[in-house]
């Protein structure tokens with residue numbers, strides 16, 4: 003039982019309604035998408051030297067030793083690896099809150115009920131909108147969240163088209179301005195104008211540290 007791991011690190015959770023909390027991250031190697039604005043392309047193949055096979059036991063022990071009460075399994079695309087649900091379940095069994103950030107193309111129902119899926123819904127700007135598994139919108143459990151990265155009005159219109167399929171009172175919907183493409187104030191203005199029950203998601207790690215910093 004092992005996983006291909008790109009990197010592990012402890013940082014401040016930058017996104018979702020859990021933003022701001024210390025968090026132990028496990029970034030898995032490999033992604034089936036190639037978003038135009040990807041900021042973790044080094045996770046496709048794990049970079050030049052760092053992708054390693056790690057056992058579930060080993061990863062659980064490393065995360066436990068961080069002392070964080072929040073953990074996130076991310077990528078790349080974590081649901082491409084068969085042991086990801088087991089890792090999520092084992093971390094949750096420690097009493098941790100476990101987030102799994104997934105790119106929206108994979109069926110989230112493989113996750114254990116105690117994990118919280120943060121499901122990306124890629125818009126037109128990504129070039130990968132047609133690869134989304136829209137069935138995930140009806141598979142969301144009570145604590146799961148959805149994230150839209152908004153680079154322009156086309157992405158915003160795409161989000162608007164999918165909102166009727168979501169229960170925004172139950173599942174937090176996050177809208178992130180695409181860094182360097184859309185000013186946060188502009189997206190804030192659109193959200194307020196339309197009175198949407200959608201959370202402005204500012205990717206805190208890109209404001210705390212340089213936007214291209216790794217391991218944060």
Ligand code: SF4
Nearest residue numbers: 033035037040078105
């Ligand atoms: S899904 Fe994530 S890791 Fe994969 S290409 Fe898109 S942004 Fe990059």
